[in-house]
Amino acid sequence: MSERVVEQGQPKRLGVFERYLTLWVGACMVGGLLLGKALPAVTAALRRMEFGQGSQINVPIAILIWLMIVPMMMKVDFGSILHIGRRPRGLLVTLFVNWVVKPFSMAALAVVFFRYVFGGVLTADEGSQYIAGCIILAAAPCTAMVFVWSYLTDGDPAYTLVQVAVNDLIMLVLFAPIVRFLVSGASSLDVPFLVLLYSVLVFIVIPLTAGVLLRHWFIRRHGRQWFENSLLPRFAPVSMSALLATLVLIFAFQADNITGKFLHVAIIAVPILIQVYFNASLTYGLMRWLKVGHSVAAPGALIGASNFFELAVATAIALYGPESGAALATVVGVLIEVPVMLSVCGFCNRTRHWFAESSA
Numbered sequence: 001m002s003e004r005v006v007e008q009g010q011p012k013r014l015g016v017f018e019r020y021l022t023l024w025v026g027a028c029m030v031g032g033l034l035l036g037k038a039l040p041a042v043t044a045a046l047r048r049m050e051f052g053q054g055s056q057i058n059v060p061i062a063i064l065i066w067l068m069i070v071p072m073m074m075k076v077d078f079g080s081i082l083h084i085g086r087r088p089r090g091l092l093v094t095l096f097v098n099w100v101v102k103p104f105s106m107a108a109l110a111v112v113f114f115r116y117v118f119g120g121v122l123t124a125d126e127g128s129q130y131i132a133g134c135i136i137l138a139a140a141p142c143t144a145m146v147f148v149w150s151y152l153t154d155g156d157p158a159y160t161l162v163q164v165a166v167n168d169l170i171m172l173v174l175f176a177p178i179v180r181f182l183v184s185g186a187s188s189l190d191v192p193f194l195v196l197l198y199s200v201l202v203f204i205v206i207p208l209t210a211g212v213l214l215r216h217w218f219i220r221r222h223g224r225q226w227f228e229n230s231l232l233p234r235f236a237p238v239s240m241s242a243l244l245a246t247l248v249l250i251f252a253f254q255a256d257n258i259t260g261k262f263l264h265v266a267i268i269a270v271p272i273l274i275q276v277y278f279n280a281s282l283t284y285g286l287m288r289w290l291k292v293g294h295s296v297a298a299p300g301a302l303i304g305a306s307n308f309f310e311l312a313v314a315t316a317i318a319l320y321g322p323e324s325g326a327a328l329a330t331v332v333g334v335l336i337e338v339p340v341m342l343s344v345c346g347f348c349n350r351t352r353h354w355f356a357e358s359s360a
Helices: 021-038 040-047 059-074 078-086 088-117 124-138 146-152 157-186 193-222 224-253 255-260 262-289 294-305 309-320 325-350
Strands: none
Touching: 021 040, 021 224, 021 255, 021 325, 040 224, 059 193, 059 224, 059 309, 088 124, 088 157, 088 262, 088 294, 124 157, 124 262, 124 309, 124 325, 146 157, 146 294, 146 325, 157 193, 157 294, 193 224, 193 309, 224 255, 224 309, 224 325, 255 262, 255 325, 262 294, 262 325, 294 325, 309 325
């Protein structure tokens, strides 16, 4: 990726992280695998660090997720939701795809592929684990990286904030019930609801609340201009470093699974890829049909395509353990996330002429 020129003629400069995003993420994945294989004792010690015995909620991953998400949440002005009535169509499409289509279509695809298409290759327990992991992945709409994807497609930053803010609020209420309902119905696995609620508390409620409170406190003390132009840019390296460190730990914890089950990794990737491109296409098509502007349609398609993989991995680990098939399925989502999202960004940029800017 290199410098792009926006329609107004102003050069858009990408930061070091965004410019070499695929390289950094790939390096962290490889580094995590090497850590897991070369230093198994260190990896095991990190994996054993939990919030309470048997909670399965990993302390290092939780802290890294807080460091990554809190600065992202500080960007979200939940007050902007009050003005969404002026342009509701883009948000309604985003919510429809994310909460009515996405988790249920993923559950259906996972059952078809892991029970029937690849049923002769997988055991019943492996199929159930992979189904559960895919459902957990699809039930968590992307939060943190959406801002990067939106930037790369010249998305409307204010509207993207609204899309993220509303999704986050809905996720507080619907993530746990949807995961429990679909996993229990589509697989033979039990979902310990209390552990699921703990995951929502640790990985959604705490960082979301901290971000909102810090945003209001800093703006009240120093003003909005200082907060947005001086403080938030300083947090960007913290968020990105935490993201990369999270990837290292995730892949270290799954090193044996990934290196020992290459065929399973490829199998898991098939329904995830289909689901990602299906939801991105559905969102983008509905936006065009409803005459929503490209600056809203492109981020909407990217939100529909991507997942809050940090939450998904952490939840799968909390529910079924770091070496489970469910955790492996969510990690495969991480493995394909960046190249897939960059391909969706590229498609959205090439088809900008399909859209006329609209007030929708």
